[in-house]
Amino acid sequence: MSRGDMAKPLLGHGSTEGDPSLTPASGRTIGVLGSGDFARSLAIRLVCSGFKVVVGSRNPKRKASLFPSAAEVTFQAEAVKKTDVIFVAVFREHYSTLCDLADVLAGKILVDVSNNTEINHHKESNAEYLASLFPACTVVKGFNVVSAWTLQSGARDGNKQVLICSNNQEAKRTVAEIAQVMGFTPVDMGCLSSASEIENIPLRLLPAWKIPIFLALGLFLCFFTYNLIRQVIHPFIREQKNKFYKIPIEVVNTTLPCVSYVMLSLVYLPGVLAACSQLYYGTKYRRFPDWLDQWLQHRKQIGLLSFFCAALHAVYSLCLPMRRSHRYLLIETAVKQAMEKKMNIWVEEEVWRMEIYISVGIIALGLLSLLAITSLPSIANSLNWREFSFIQSSLGFTALVVSTLHTLTYGWSRAFDENQYKFYLPPTYTLTLLVPCTVIIARVIFSLPCIRHRLLRIRRGWEKGRYVKFVLPSATGEYSSGETSSNV
Numbered sequence: 001m002s003r004g005d006m007a008k009p010l011l012g013h014g015s016t017e018g019d020p021s022l023t024p025a026s027g028r029t030i031g032v033l034g035s036g037d038f039a040r041s042l043a044i045r046l047v048c049s050g051f052k053v054v055v056g057s058r059n060p061k062r063k064a065s066l067f068p069s070a071a072e073v074t075f076q077a078e079a080v081k082k083t084d085v086i087f088v089a090v091f092r093e094h095y096s097t098l099c100d101l102a103d104v105l106a107g108k109i110l111v112d113v114s115n116n117t118e119i120n121h122h123k124e125s126n127a128e129y130l131a132s133l134f135p136a137c138t139v140v141k142g143f144n145v146v147s148a149w150t151l152q153s154g155a156r157d158g159n160k161q162v163l164i165c166s167n168n169q170e171a172k173r174t175v176a177e178i179a180q181v182m183g184f185t186p187v188d189m190g191c192l193s194s195a196s197e198i199e200n201i202p203l204r205l206l207p208a209w210k211i212p213i214f215l216a217l218g219l220f221l222c223f224f225t226y227n228l229i230r231q232v233i234h235p236f237i238r239e240q241k242n243k244f245y246k247i248p249i250e251v252v253n254t255t256l257p258c259v260s261y262v263m264l265s266l267v268y269l270p271g272v273l274a275a276c277s278q279l280y281y282g283t284k285y286r287r288f289p290d291w292l293d294q295w296l297q298h299r300k301q302i303g304l305l306s307f308f309c310a311a312l313h314a315v316y317s318l319c320l321p322m323r324r325s326h327r328y329l330l331i332e333t334a335v336k337q338a339m340e341k342k343m344n345i346w347v348e349e350e351v352w353r354m355e356i357y358i359s360v361g362i363i364a365l366g367l368l369s370l371l372a373i374t375s376l377p378s379i380a381n382s383l384n385w386r387e388f389s390f391i392q393s394s395l396g397f398t399a400l401v402v403s404t405l406h407t408l409t410y411g412w413s414r415a416f417d418e419n420q421y422k423f424y425l426p427p428t429y430t431l432t433l434l435v436p437c438t439v440i441i442a443r444v445i446f447s448l449p450c451i452r453h454r455l456l457r458i459r460r461g462w463e464k465g466r467y468v469k470f471v472l473p474s475a476t477g478e479y480s481s482g483e484t485s486s487n488v
C-alpha cells in the first residue's frame with residue numbers, strides 16, 4: 001500500500017462539516033502505546049483521519065522512522081501525559097510492564113485492541129485483565145476485529161465494523177466517534193463482559209460454513225461411493241475389467257453434479273417446508289423448529305457450495321477429452337467400426353440429446369454464477385429488496401428447473417434400460433432427481449391461485465381463526481365497522 005493512497009483522509013475535517021457530533025473527535029490527540037504492526041497502521045489511519053497522534057515506545061529513537069512524520073514518537077510516559085485516549089497496541093503478556101505508568105494513566109481511556117491465539121484462552125478477557133491492572137482507568141474494548149492491513153488499506157477495502165464494549169457509556173461514545181471519523185462503523189456490544197466474545201470473533205473459523213460444508217462432504221461421500229460401486233466395482237466383479245483409472249476424474253465428475261444439484265434443491269426445500277408449516281397452522285407468527293430456522297439461515301452458504309461443485313463439474317467435463325484413456329477408447333472404437341466396415345455412425349437422437357444437455361448445463365451454470373455474485377455483500381447491498389428476491393428466489397428456482405432439464409437430458413431413456421441397474425442399483429441421476437422434483441412440484445402447487453392467495457394473506461399477517469376488525473361501505477355510501485372471523 002503506497003503512502004500516496006493514505007494521503008487522502010477517508011473522513012477528514014471536510015467530511016465532518018455539518019455534523020457537530022464528530023467535531024470533537026477529529027483533531028484531538030490520540031495516544032498509541034507500542035510501535036509494532038498494529039500501532040503503526042493505527043497511527044497512519046489516525047493521522048489520515050485528521051487526528052494528532054502521539055506514540056509511546058520503549059525505544060522512540062529507533063522506532064520514529066517507521067511512523068508518519070505527522071505522528072510524534074516519544075517515551076511511553078511522555079506520550080500518555082499528552083492525551084486522554086490511549087490505544088494499548090501491545091500483547092496481553094506485556095500489560096504488566098505498563099504498570100509503572102499507572103499514575104499518569106489514571107482517569108484516562110484505554111482502548112484494548114488485543115487478540116488471543118486461542119478461543120477462550122484465558123479465564124478473563126484481555127480487556128477485563130487490563131481493567132484489573134489499571135482500576136483508575138476506563139477500559140474500552142475495540143478495533144481488535146480489524147487487521148493492521150485493513151487499517152492501512154482503509155475501511156473501504158476491508159471489514160467496516162468495529163465492535164466496541166465498555167462499562168462506561170461516555171468512554172464508549174468517545175471511542176465510537178473516533179472509529180466513525182476513521183471510516184469504520186462502530187457497533188455497541190454492551191458492557192466490558194462482552195469483551196471475551198469480541199476477542200473470540202477473529203479466531204472463529206468459518207462458523208456459518210460448518211454445517212453446509214459437512215452437508216456437502218456427506219453428500220459427496222455418499223454419491224462417490226455409489227458411483228464407485230456402479231462404475232468401478234461392478235465391472236471389476238462381474239466382468240473382471242479394470243476400471244480403477246476412472247476414480248480420479250470420471251467418478252469425481254459424476255459425483256460433483258449430483259452434489260451440486262441436490263445442494264441447490266436444499267436451498268429451496270426449507271422455503272417449501274416453511275410455507276407448508278404456515279399453511280398448516282394458518283399463521284406466520286408460529287416459530288419454526290430450530291433445525292428449520294438453522295437451515296433457512298444457511299441457504300446462502302449451501303447455494304455457494306452448490307455453485308462451487310457445479311463450476312468444478314464444468315472444468316472436469318471440459319478436461320474429459322484430454323485424458324489418454326479417452327483417446328485410446330476413441331481410437332479403439334474407430335478401429336472396431338472400420339473393421340466392421342461401419343461408415344455411418346451418426347445417431348440423430350444422441351446428437352440432439354447431447355446438444356440440449358450441454359446447452360442447458362451452460363445456462364444452469366450461468367444462472368448459478370449470477371446467484372453467487374449477487375450473494376456477495378457488496379453486490380447484495382446495491383440491490384433493493386425486490387431485485388434481490390427476484391434474483392435469489394425466481395432466478396434461483398429457474399436455475400433448479402434448468403438443472404433438472406440438464407439431468408433429464410443426461411439420463412434420457414437410460415432409466416428404463418435394465419443394463420443400467422448395476423447390482424440392482426438405479427443410475428445415480430435418478431436418485432438425485434428425488435428432492436429437486438419434490439421442490440419443483442411443491443412450488444407449482446403453491447403457485448395455484450387458491451393456495452398462493454392464502455399464503456400471501458398469511459404472510460401479510462392474516463391468521464386462521466382470529467377475529468379481525470373490518471370496514472365495509474354501507475348502502476348509503478357511509479362506512480360501517482364490525483367484527484368477523486378472518487377465516488370466513
Ligand code: NAP
Binds near residue numbers: 036090115
Ligand atoms: P507487534 O508488532 O509485536 O508489536 C507489539 C509492540 O508492543 C512492540 O512493538 C512494542 O513496542 C510493544 N511493547 C510494549 N511493551 C513490550 C514488552 N514488554 N515486550 C515486547 N513488546 C512490548 O504486535 P502487533 O501485531 O502490533 O499487535 C499489537 C496488539 O494489537 C496485540 O495485542 C494484537 O493482538 C493486537 N492486534 C493486532 C492486529 C494485527 O493485525 N497485527 C490485529 C488486531 C489486533 P515498543 O518496543 O516500541 O515498546
